[in-house]
Amino acid sequence: xxxxxxxxxxxxxxxxxxxxxxxxxxxxxxxxxxxxxxxxxxxxxxxxxxxxxxxxxxxxxxxxxxxxxxxxxxxxxxxxxxxxxxxxxxxxxxxxxxxxxxxxxxxxxxxxxxxxxxxxxxxxxxxxxxxxxxxxxxxxxxxxxxxxxxxxxxxxxxxxxxxxxxxxxxxxxxxxxxxxxxxxxxxxxxxxxxxxxxxxxxxxxxxxxxxxxxxxxxxxxxxxxxxxxxxxxxxxxxxxxxxxxxxxxxxxxxxxxxxxxxxxxxxxxxxxxxxxxxxxxxxxxxxxxxxxxxxxxxxxxxxxxxxxxxxxxxxxxxxxxxxxxxxxxxxxxxxxxxxxxxxxxxxxxxxxxxxxxxxxxxxxxxxxxxxxxxxxxxxxxxxxxxxxxxxxxxxxxxxxxxxxxxxxxxxxxxxxxxxxxxxxxxxxxxxxxxxxxxxxxxxxxxxxxxxxxxxxxxxxxxxxxxxxxxxxxxxxxxxxxxxxxxxxxxxxxxxxxxxxxxxxxxxxxxxxxxxxxxxxxxxxxx
Amino acid sequence: xxxxxxxxxxxxxxxxxxxxxxxxxxxxxxxxxxxxxxxxxxxxxxxxxxxxxxxxxxxxxxxxxxxxxxxxxxxxxxxxxxxxxxxxxxxxxxxxxxxxxxxxxxxxxxxxxxxxxxxxxxxxxxxxxxxxxxxxxxxxxxxxxxxxxxxxxxxxxxxxxxxxxxxxxxxxxxxxxxxxxxxxxxxxxxxxxxxxxxxxxxxxxxxxxxxxxxxxxxxxxxxxxxxxxxxxxxxxxxxxxxxxxxxxxxxxxxxxxxxxxxxxxxxxxxxxxxxxxxxxxxxxxxxxxxxxxxxxxxxxxxxxxxxxxxxxxxxxxxxxxxxxxxxxxxxxxxxxxxxxxxxxxxxxxxxxxxxxxxxxxxxxxxxxxxxxxxxxxxxxxxxxx
Numbered sequence: 001x002x003x004x005x006x007x008x009x010x011x012x013x014x015x016x017x018x019x020x021x022x023x024x025x026x027x028x029x030x031x032x033x034x035x036x037x038x039x040x041x042x043x044x045x046x047x048x049x050x051x052x053x054x055x056x057x058x059x060x061x062x063x064x065x066x067x068x069x070x071x072x073x074x075x076x077x078x079x080x081x082x083x084x085x086x087x088x089x090x091x092x093x094x095x096x097x098x099x100x101x102x103x104x105x106x107x108x109x110x111x112x113x114x115x116x117x118x119x120x121x122x123x124x125x126x127x128x129x130x131x132x133x134x135x136x137x138x139x140x141x142x143x144x145x146x147x148x149x150x151x152x153x154x155x156x157x158x159x160x161x162x163x164x165x166x167x168x169x170x171x172x173x174x175x176x177x178x179x180x181x182x183x184x185x186x187x188x189x190x191x192x193x194x195x196x197x198x199x200x201x202x203x204x205x206x207x208x209x210x211x212x213x214x215x216x217x218x219x220x221x222x223x224x225x226x227x228x229x230x231x232x233x234x235x236x237x238x239x240x241x242x243x244x245x246x247x248x249x250x251x252x253x254x255x256x257x258x259x260x261x262x263x264x265x266x267x268x269x270x271x272x273x274x275x276x277x278x279x280x281x282x283x284x285x286x287x288x289x290x291x292x293x294x295x296x297x298x299x300x301x302x303x304x305x306x307x308x309x310x311x312x313x314x315x316x317x318x319x320x321x322x323x324x325x326x327x328x329x330x331x332x333x334x335x336x337x338x339x340x341x342x343x344x345x346x347x348x349x350x351x352x353x354x355x356x357x358x359x360x361x362x363x364x365x366x367x368x369x370x371x372x373x374x375x376x377x378x379x380x381x382x383x384x385x386x387x388x389x390x391x392x393x394x395x396x397x398x399x400x401x402x403x404x405x406x407x408x409x410x411x412x413x414x415x416x417x418x419x420x421x422x423x424x425x426x427x428x429x430x431x432x433x434x435x436x437x438x439x440x441x442x443x444x445x446x447x448x449x450x451x452x453x454x455x456x457x458x459x460x461x462x463x464x465x466x467x468x469x470x471x472x473x474x475x476x477x478x479x480x481x482x483x484x485x486x487x488x489x490x491x492x493x494x495x496x497x498x499x500x501x502x503x504x505x506x507x508x509x510x511x512x513x514x515x516x517x518x519x520x521x522x523x524x525x526x
Numbered sequence: 527x528x529x530x531x532x533x534x535x536x537x538x539x540x541x542x543x544x545x546x547x548x549x550x551x552x553x554x555x556x557x558x559x560x561x562x563x564x565x566x567x568x569x570x571x572x573x574x575x576x577x578x579x580x581x582x583x584x585x586x587x588x589x590x591x592x593x594x595x596x597x598x599x600x601x602x603x604x605x606x607x608x609x610x611x612x613x614x615x616x617x618x619x620x621x622x623x624x625x626x627x628x629x630x631x632x633x634x635x636x637x638x639x640x641x642x643x644x645x646x647x648x649x650x651x652x653x654x655x656x657x658x659x660x661x662x663x664x665x666x667x668x669x670x671x672x673x674x675x676x677x678x679x680x681x682x683x684x685x686x687x688x689x690x691x692x693x694x695x696x697x698x699x700x701x702x703x704x705x706x707x708x709x710x711x712x713x714x715x716x717x718x719x720x721x722x723x724x725x726x727x728x729x730x731x732x733x734x735x736x737x738x739x740x741x742x743x744x745x746x747x748x749x750x751x752x753x754x755x756x757x758x759x760x761x762x763x764x765x766x767x768x769x770x771x772x773x774x775x776x777x778x779x780x781x782x783x784x785x786x787x788x789x790x791x792x793x794x795x796x797x798x799x800x801x802x803x804x805x806x807x808x809x810x811x812x813x814x815x816x817x818x819x820x821x822x823x824x825x826x827x828x829x830x831x832x833x834x835x836x837x838x839x840x841x842x843x844x845x846x847x848x849x850x851x852x853x854x855x856x857x858x859x860x861x862x863x864x865x866x867x868x869x870x871x872x873x874x875x876x877x878x879x880x881x882x883x884x885x886x887x888x889x890x891x892x893x894x895x896x897x898x899x900x901x902x903x904x905x906x907x908x909x910x911x
Contacts, residue, residue: 276801277810312600313802315622316655486622486807525807 006032008515009282009290011269011308012298012455012494014042016508018252018261020296020493023072023512025259032290033261034282036268036455040256041249042298043454043461044503046394050337050441053401054394058333058450058461060385060403061087061354062248062503063230066142069505072512073255088347090355091201092431098345098355099197107349115195126192132169133177134227139165141228141499144510145473145481182468185219186361196360203365204358204381208407209461209501211330213368214361218468225466229502247391248503272297272304272490274313277525279490282308294489294515298508300456300463301476301496302327309487318486321477325470325496329447329459330371332380332409332417334424336402337395337441342432344386352390357382357427364407371408376419381407382427399440404428411447411459420444463496472498483511484518484526491515532557535582536671536732544750551753554645556583561752566855569758571749572718573856576677578739579751581724582732585647588666589640593659598632598640601655603787603809605800609634614698614713618787618795624808625775625784627651628768629792631715633700641666641726645768651776655804671732675739676722676759678908679746684712684723687742692723697910705738717756719763721908761852761863764824764902766790771822771849771863786818789865791901820846821871824901827851827860828894831881838864838896839878845870848879854903861903862896873898 008024010017013035025031039045043058086103093099100111105127112120139162146158166174180188185206189199203214206223213219256263268285272295281291297304305314305322314322347353358364358381370377388400395401409420421444429436447459456463464470473481475498483491493511495501518524533556535541541559549560558580561568571577589597598606602617609615611634618629630644642648652663675683684692689712691701700713708731716722727735740748760767768774772785786809787796796809812818825848827833832851837844846866854861862879870877875898882891 274802276798277807311655311657311659312596315804315807316600316651316657317622317804319657320654524811 004030006030006281006290006292008032008294008296009292010034010296010298010493011272011282011304012036012042013040013253013263013265014298014494015044015249015252015503015505016493016495016511017042017296017298018249018256019066019069019072019505019508020298020512020515021261022252022256022259023069023509024515025256025261026072026074027516031261032292033256033263034267034269034284034290035263035265036285038265039249040253040263040265043450043456044252045249047335047443049335049401049443052396053337053399053441055335055337055387055401055403058454059503060387060405061383064504065248066504066506066509069509072505072509073252074259086351088349088351088353089201089205090345090347090353091197091359092345092355092357093197094359094431096431099195099201100345100347101198101201102347102349104349112195112198115197116193119193119195119198122192129173129176130224131227132173133180134224136166136169136173136177137224137228140472141225141506144483144514145475145498147479147482148473180220181224182218183220184215184217185223186214186365188220189214189361200358200360200363200381201356203361204356204383204407207364207368208383208405209331210467211326211328211460211465212467213365213372215365216368221468221471222466225471225500226502229499229504269308271310272308272487274309274487274490277313277486278488294491296491296493296511296515298494300327300460300494301325301492302457302464303455304492304496305485309490314486318477318480325476326465326467327456327458327460327463328465329411329450329456329461330368330408331459331461332406332420332424332444332446333450334404334406334421334442334444336404336425336439336443338400338402339438339440340398341386341389341400342402342428342435342438344384344432353385355382355384357384357431358407367408371410374410374412376410376415376423377406377408378423379427380409380423382424383407384428409446411451413448415446415448417444417446417449420446461495462501463494464500466500471500475500480526482526483507483514484524486525488523488525535580536729537580537582537673537736540733540736541580541750549752553753554583554585558583559750559752561754562750565752565754565758568749568751568755569855571751572677572720572755572759574678575746576675576679576683576743576748577718577751577755578736578748579674579676579753579756580672581674582671582729584667584672585644585665586667586670586672587642587644587648587652588664589642589652589661590638591659591661592638593656593661594638594640597652597656597659597661597663598642599800600659600803601652602632603792603796603803603805605797606632606634607800608797611636612700614700614715616698616715616795618790618792620787620805620809621651621775622805622808623775623784624786624805624812626772626787626790627775629766631713633711633713635700635702641670646774669729670726671729671735672724672726673732673735673739674716674718674722674724675748676716676718676720678721679743680722683739683742683748686744687738695723705735708734708738710735717763717765718759719765719902719904719909720759720906721911757850758852758855761850761861762854762856762904764791764863764900764904766792766822766863767850771865785820785865786812788812788817789820789822791822817868819868820865821868822849822901823864823866823871824899824903825851825862825864825877825879825896826899827862827879827881827896829881829892830860831883831892832860833862833864833879833881833894833896836862836864836879836881838866839880840867840870840875842878845877856904863901866898871898873900
């Protein structure tokens, strides 16, 4: 080829890949992003559910973008600025009522008075403690995890910062955090609260997108992980960006292109080419070889190592560890094109909302029991958003799209996604009578469909389950949490790395930083 | 009496009556002979006539299939492509951290047919390494019986037993031969540093093989030997042994007990010219960092007491320990294998060894100044001739 030599080639153009590519291109590197699909953005992108109806593919509620990622995007960050504020959760109850869970604890306490005076009184303090714990874990979520090499000053600093972040909040809180972090969220909620609807909503938030039920161990941790991830400093909760969720991947692609990143869509990668421990480039599905100095995989770690690199180039024990990463997806996604807006209760204080169908811990746990054994779930818990409320352009005038995350849906060859759509329709119809009649189109994906569509192993949102043993210094596997891999010149930047999934761009910006560091100081395998 | 809990090797019925002192030991679940009567006499046969040692408890793996060589190249640190069909090959293998799992021999019968011999179970590690390859790995330990015929007369005895193929069989060569009507695989390998062969047969032919060899030995005789005699010979030859110079990394708990091939004098057996193999990345890094902390050395120890389990000092500071030690009847001196800090591993370095011994029941200590020498204490021309 007569082109300029490629410095960095990306396998996959998801949000993390685009953030990292933009950062590297702005550092003056020649960057090419190879995306198998027809557009970039991956799970953060939009798709057409019905002619004229666009909906977010998977991510329908976004945490705020990592500040460093936003900085890397330059002036294009404005397209992604989560301007429209914090999202209120509306818990739909079986009796037709609803409970408003506002980011503002006093509003929630007021709403709770109708259900339980004790919970109304307890809520502000519980909310404060929970967010204080999440804030203590914040330093874990920002940077590159340290290695267990205390001879290295940078590692020692990172470990010290984490320790200090937990300790400086006082002995009582530290003890409390260490006590609850491995607990299951059901025990915690039952200890502290009595309203079923409140417990159910938090139980769902703790487990949604993971392969855990509310009574699974370390689901307090997954809840804190979610809260911490959604609340970067001085931000309270997850949000829906101005102009809708779909604007984010568009803005990311624009920023990447403006930085000089060359994006090639419809270019699936078949193999990462390695030679004697050094990554040399990639081979496309059509057999084209693309040589590059550095290869960055936005794909999940299991796919990257097991399929793209292959066992010829990896130590057997490393590959065994990678293959042991738990990637069983248990979350379904159902998207509706609607003729009319269903009669959803709206937050009294206005602002964007998501609606939860999780009336109790038992409801969520029973749903998990089914999926645990690979069965279809007859009465799943739901997280519902209506993207057309914030982004009227995504549906024809007066009509709407609805996006539903389903806890849970089994991964299985014999599972019919249409059945999932029918089940979810029935559950919503029960809460919003007349809903089924307004459905113009319904697109339902179980984990298998998500896997096929986005190439995520097991259809898992996070490219690997979120749990204490698959987190921080052990994500994706112990000893390889610094975005480097056993192959010199191959890096990971996807959700399978620290700090996990969620459209924050943190993984991407951390990976880009390590790549630039290596270019400066000399490159090595992990 | 042999422990009833131990299995009997295919040679047991001929070994048991010969074991005058009933000295048995456990080897991979089998009863094997520690010594028949006198280890010094048994050792003398290794160096002066011919010795026979039952090696049936070794683990033997049959590795075959289109990708067999590719599998072995993923597994071991040497390049299997340098081992042609009809040849044998000594090699270590490591985990991903570049620490030694084990060492052993590989026989290459054909392009895609191998036998790997070692001391510990390795099947799960082999299978993990074979992922995605068209190769079958079978533990054939119980389908093959083996004896090691070692000593200057071994070639002559085999020829007299009717194995004419030994005439042209080079060091580390192998041949599928017949001892008259008895099919036997002969490899010119061994653990003694002497001229010698290992003979591999079906278990049902084991006793027959033994008798035929004894008959061919004639009046010069073959002396059956136990592990004690073999250990003297292998220390003289400087052969490392699992559980003595190193521990299988998969079973070591202490981080400091993981050994690298570079620490065990196996630098020559790590081939960075080939593509990836288990541990390549870590070994390269070890090498780039100037090598791991310890080195295997030979110690020439004054006096006649073997420096068994001795701490080695340099100017009063402990810098290592002996892993195996013996009086060498061939060299007429006390020798020891030792792992010492790399800084004190240069030839000729003088190190202090503490030797504990008993006079009647009293524990005494002798402090000797030992000299670092190559860990291969002997190099007999007949071994390779």
